[in-house]
Amino acid sequence: MLRTLDIRDMLLIDRLELSFGPGLNVLTGETGAGKSILLDCLGFVLGWRSRADLVRQGASQGEVQAVFDLPPAHPARDLLAEAGITIDDDELILRRTNGLDGRKTGWINDRRVSGEVLRRLSEVLVELHGQHDDRGLLNPRGHRALLDAFAGLDLGPVRAAWGARREAARALAEAEATLEAARQEEDFLRHAVAELDKLAPEPGEEQRLDIARRAMQGAERIRDDVARALQMLGGDGAEGAMVDAARWLEGASDRADGRLDEPLAALSRALIELGEATRGVEDTLAALDFDPSALESTEERLFALRALARKHDVLADDLAGLGDQLRDRLGRLDAGEAQVIALRQAAREAEAAYDATAAAIGRDRREAAGRLDQAVTAELTPLRMERAVFRTVVSDGDAGPEGRDAVAFTVATNPGAPSGPLDKIASGGELSRFLLALKVCLARGNDALVMIFDEIDRGVGGATADAVGRRLKVLADSAQVLVITHSPQVAALGQTHFRVSKSVTDGMTTSTVAPLDAGERVGEIARMLAGDRVTDAATEAARVLLDG
Secondary structure, three states, X not given: OEEEEEEEEEOOEEEEEEEOOOOEEEEEOOOOOOHHHXXXXXXXXXXXOOOOOOEOOOOOEEEEXXXXXXXXXXXXXXXXXXXXXXXXXXXXXXXXXXXXXXXXXXXXXXXXXXXXXXXXXXXXXXXXXXXXXXXXXXXXXXXXXXXXXXXXXXXXXXXXXXXXXXXHHHHHXXXXXXXXXXXXXXXXXXXXXXXXXXXXXXXXXXXXXXXXXXXXXXXXXXXXXXXXHHHHHOOOOHHHHHHHHHHHHHHHHOOOOOOOHHHXXXXXXXXXXXXXXXXXXXXXXXXXXXXXXXXXHHHHHHHHHHHHHHHOOOOHHHHHHHHXXXXXHHHHHHHHHHHHHHXXXXXXXXXXXXXXXXXXXXXXXXXXXXHHHHHHHHHXXXXXXXXXXXXXXXXXXXXXXXXXXXXXXXXXXXXXXXXXXXXXXXXXXXXXXXXHHHHHHHOOOOOOOEEEEEOOXXXXXXXXXXXXXXXXXXXXXXXXXXXXXXXXXXXXXXXXXEEEEEEEEOOEEEEEEEEOOHHHHHHHHHHHHHOOOOOHHHHHHHHHHHHO
């Protein structure tokens, strides 16, 4: 419930404090007195799009504060929690200022917030209706939500089915795209895997082959020199000569009086060293002995490894790992077809589940549409539109999280006349009454919103205006209703009555709003009945209206 509205230096208002009551609150006044200014100011503090020149002439800043009573279960509390705002009691204070430079600043319970937060909050606090209401009942995009609210439908299952359907479709699309991409490189993968499997590279193999190749290349260059050296050291070379020399010296030693003993001993030692050298050279020559074809095969494999590494732009030691990766990709390709088949089946099942759930919601909507049509028809009779035909059309629409149904409210103002959209068929007065009848039906049980009707009774009078007022009073039995009206019949039914007036002082125009007591209400309603010259008959008629 909107408890108070405090306005400072906005448009034609200098300072204004209003306290609203529960039930039906009515605002009356002469045309041009400034009744719409109140809506402008309320819309401003709620973050609605507003005119630029809001600050009162001569003031540096305008300010509006609105105080709402917020019951514990009010949906506004969830939005406040999302914005990180906690209120300890049931009082919600919205405040917003507007500077001459157009800068706007908003607060919720002294916590600074953006205009977007205020706008989101306003959607669960206030609902505005008028002849040019394009935010609610006249917007066909919102008709399905209104029908669902009337029917009390639980959209959780169809939303869950839509989510599962969308997820299944996404998984299938990804798998198909992956499979298609894999198919485009299938020839490459199979050729590369076959090539790697044939070569069968091993980690560290390149280094081992390179060392062996270098060794064989080196052996090839020195082997002849080592062989010639061995020949010079062997029996036909140094060893043979030294043996012959030792034999000759031994034969002469007996006649040399011992002078050859030391040379013979040295020669014996030399023969031992020469033997060891010869054996070392023989071992080396044996080690240098290799099959020339081994060098050729080693070089061929080494060059094959390096060529394949260059081809795939990897190190030779990484070829084995690359082979594992390519084989894995090839395996996924081979398994991809089976995965896609399984995902297609899952997508079909999700589609079927969604179709069944959406069809059930559609049946509920069509059943509820009939009940809504009957309810609106019943409301139209006291509004003197008993010949009008209201119909809720539920047709096939695009699939979405809330089903496949498109919903549109249509009317025919006279039997046999073609039906059409509300705002295309009904005249101004008829449209107001259609909106009111719809609102009475759709708002039952919803006391969370403050409903505002801006001259919704325009174009009607007499008994019809009285019926409009009584419909508004029905709404006010379960929710707070604010009505800007020119109809005395509607004004007389208000539980709280405000008069809007305009005055000029020292060349400055100011609008004021004053609550009326019982006696003042008689005078205001008499003015509404009679005009500028209030007669005794008008005063008496006003009393009759107020007495009900």
